Amino acid sequence: MKFGTKAIHAGVQPDPATSAIMTPIYQTSTYALESPGKHKGYTYSRSHNPTRTALQEALASLENGTAGICFASGQAATDAVLKMYRPGDEIIVSSDLYGGTYRIMKKLYEPAGLIFRFADLSEPRILHELITEKTKLVWIETPTNPLLKITDIGQITTICKSKGVQVAVDNTFASPYLQNPLDLGADIVMHSVTKYLGGHSDVIMGALIVRDEGLSETLSFIQNTAGAVPGPQDCFLVLRGLKTLHLRMQRHCENAAVVAQWLTENPKVGAVYYPGLAAHPQHELARKQMRGFGGMLSFELKGDVYDDAVRVFERFKLFALAESLGGVESLCAHPATMSHASFPPEERLKMGVKDTLIRLSVGVEDIDDIITDLAQAIG
Known part of the structure; x- marks a missing residue:
């Protein structure tokens, strides 16, 4: 099936009890057994739930994987990956990444004995110097948060496979509509499902998608044992959100492209970070690796004056200053005091995240209204 068809149908079958087209919300904690050890695949909803099963199968299909494992948040999904490693194991991490990922690595797992090496992986050949016999995983985001850098997944995975190192890709900004890291050789794909997959700013959830059976068994064991699972109501909402993922992402991309071009032509705007712009240093890589450039972008005003950036945030009317991204509504964020x-x-500052950086999650509203709001806010 093509992507749009999979978004609507993957993982979903008419309910066997009633033939309902939509997957029911199985709001139950436990299931009756016919006799000891004899059941219909479900015993306790921390381990398995039919609504969650449908969602996991749908996500696996959209990422061209064989198994999807859902968690209560994107952070819980990241935590599950890190739980696979032991003190003394080394993980190489792209330095431009989500602050929550940095926090869990530095504040929880580094004190517990994992070794993290943060590096600019825009030139993958640096891995030949960085990978040691202790290296077990390379963790990357692409596009990155918040500077929209693009990392060459194919080159990263080729180098890592030659050295027996696994690769995990945070695919949140792109979504499976624009990019499928497993097809490029990655071992694990992570999503903050909260963002584009849910798409309506009403769910907190994370997911991991893999192809390897051993990884699937290990991560499913962690999911069940640690218990950071999403509830059936949230799984239902994401299943509903997935059905319009291709439609929403198309509009996100279209609107963001217009916004990025408008910002480059605005005399009050300095740098604009968007991989769809020809001036972006990894524009050609983005064209090769992705099927579109996404709905996220960041920019800075000329003069680099913090108070000027604050005034823009305070003058927005359509763009809400809020955490998160990927919903149908347009949001703005101040990475220095929020995500990072x-x-x-x-x-x-070493990463390039200035106190004056403004990040936009461009929604699916009418583009004329989005531009009008930007114009009056920037002044």
Whole structure:
């Protein structure tokens, strides 16, 4: 099936009890057994739930994987990956990444003995120098949050496979509509399902998608044992959201492209970070690796004055200043005090995340209204 058809039908079958087209919300904690050890595949909803099963199968299909494993949040999904490793194991991480990922690595797992090496992986050949006999995993985001850098997944995975190192890709910004890391050789795909997959800012959830049976068994064991699972209501909402993923992503991409071009032509705007712009340093890589450029972008005003950026945030009417991204509504964010507040100030500046950086999650509203709001906010 093509992507749009899979988005609507993958993982979903008419309910066997009633032939209902939509997957029911199985709001139950437990299931009756016919006799000890004899059941219909479900015993306790921390382990398995039919609504969650349908969602996991749908996500696996959209990412061209064989298994999807859902968690109560994107952070819980990241946590499950890190639980696979032991003190002394080394993980190489792209330095431009979500602050929550940095926080869990530095504040929870580094004190527990894992070794993290943060590096600019825009040139994958650096891995030949970075990978040691202790290296077990390379973790990347692409596009990155919030500077929209593009990492060459194919080159990263080729190098890592030659050295027996696994690769995990945070695919949240792209969504499976624009990019499928497993097809490019990655071992694990992580999503903050909260964002584009849910798409309506009403769910907190994370997911991992894999092809390898051993990885699937290990991560499913962690999911069940640690118990950070999503409830059936949230799974139902994401199943509903997936049905319009292809339609929403198309509009997100169209609107963001117009916004990015408008910002480049605005005399008050300095740098614009969007991989769809020809001036973006990895534009050609993005064209090769992705099927579109997404709905996320960041920009800075000329003069680099913090108070000017604050005034823009305060003058927005359509764009809401809020955490998160990927919903149908347009949002703006201040990475330095929001998504990347966990980074020490010197680390943020080293990454290029200035206190004046403005990040936009461009929604699916009428593009004329989006531009009107930008114009009056920037002044």
